[in-house]
Amino acid sequence: MNSFLRFVTLAQYSVDSSAYYNHNLEALVQLTERKWSPESVRLAMEGVERGATVLEIGSGFGRDLSELARMGYVASGLDNSERCVQWSRQKYEVLVRQANALLWSPPESSLDAVWMDETLNHMDLIGAQRVLNSAFKGVRPQGRLSVAFLEGDTCVDDRCVDFLGPTRTLFLHRLKAMSALIEQCGFQILRVGKHQDSSRTLMICTRIG
Numbered sequence: 001m002n003s004f005l006r007f008v009t010l011a012q013y014s015v016d017s018s019a020y021y022n023h024n025l026e027a028l029v030q031l032t033e034r035k036w037s038p039e040s041v042r043l044a045m046e047g048v049e050r051g052a053t054v055l056e057i058g059s060g061f062g063r064d065l066s067e068l069a070r071m072g073y074v075a076s077g078l079d080n081s082e083r084c085v086q087w088s089r090q091k092y093e094v095l096v097r098q099a100n101a102l103l104w105s106p107p108e109s110s111l112d113a114v115w116m117d118e119t120l121n122h123m124d125l126i127g128a129q130r131v132l133n134s135a136f137k138g139v140r141p142q143g144r145l146s147v148a149f150l151e152g153d154t155c156v157d158d159r160c161v162d163f164l165g166p167t168r169t170l171f172l173h174r175l176k177a178m179s180a181l182i183e184q185c186g187f188q189i190l191r192v193g194k195h196q197d198s199s200r201t202l203m204i205c206t207r208i209g
Contacts (some may be wrong), residue, residue, distance in 0.1 A: 016100075017168035020079035023158040029061055029087070030161075038067045041200060043193065044115050044146030045071065052112035054136070057101050059121030062088030068115070069094060077129055078104060085120060098202065101131050106138030113144035118200075121150050123172045126179055128173070132185040136207060138205075143189050145205040151175055177199055 022029065041064045045054070050072035059065045059077025062086060068075035069092075077096040079085050085098045091165050101119065112137045120128040135145055152172025178201075179189060187205040194201050 016080070018081040018170035019166035020158075020160070022083040023165045024162060025081075025083045025138070027161045036063050038064075040064075040148055041067050041114060041115065042071070042119065043202060044204065045073065045113065045144070045149070046204070048073070048113050048144050050176060053110070054113045054114045054115060055111050056117070057104070057135070058116055059088060059094075059096055060117075060120070061085055062092040062094050064115065064117055065094045065096065066092035069122065101134075102127055104131070104134050108137055109140040109143075111138045111143060112140060114139055115146050117148045118150060120147060120178070121172065122168070124171050125173065125177060127183055128178070128184060130188070132182060136186045139207045140174070141209055142206055143207050145182070145207065146202070147174055147178075147182070147205070148202045149178060149200050149202060151194075151201050172199070172204070175190075178203070 051195065053074045054075045055067050056065050056068065056075065056077045059079045065075055065077045065088060077088065077094060078099050078101060079096060080098065080099055080100045085096045088094050088096045139145060146192055150170065150172050153174055154172055156170045156172065157167050158170060159165055182189060182203065182205055186208055187209050189203055189205050191204045192201065
């Protein structure tokens, strides 16, 4: 596939947010610092043995990735923003690779668990299916997939604090649609939890077969 066709194909699935994160990194770090909690990542990995190989897709500022390493997992991250990758490496000394999740293709059964925190909100359901299929390939049988996402049925454009800067588009997904998609991609849903007074949902799943 030539580069032009690849661009057109990816554009169908997502709006590239890397320019948004590169431009607004410092402001976003400050805005999210007080809101961040290790609770979600701890719940996401509940029952996964220490020493397991865990990949976070869309590792962002590196906080969850750092917590995974602190918890005793062999943790690495994947993110499309060059500045987020640099920040994570310098701030937390974690292992992160810069790559587009839609193009990610892991070795088969090479991971014990995959964690995605609102990563699937950066793409529509077709893009989400593409990433979940790759996760199925990468996670070993009976391995863990944990996904947190924002619920809804619309798209939201966000420019952070700079109204003239790059934008990102967030795709809000219905729980029913996301559940069906995850099961279609070969995972069994074990538990579903929702944060009180929030549209944020956590799904804990295991790979079948």
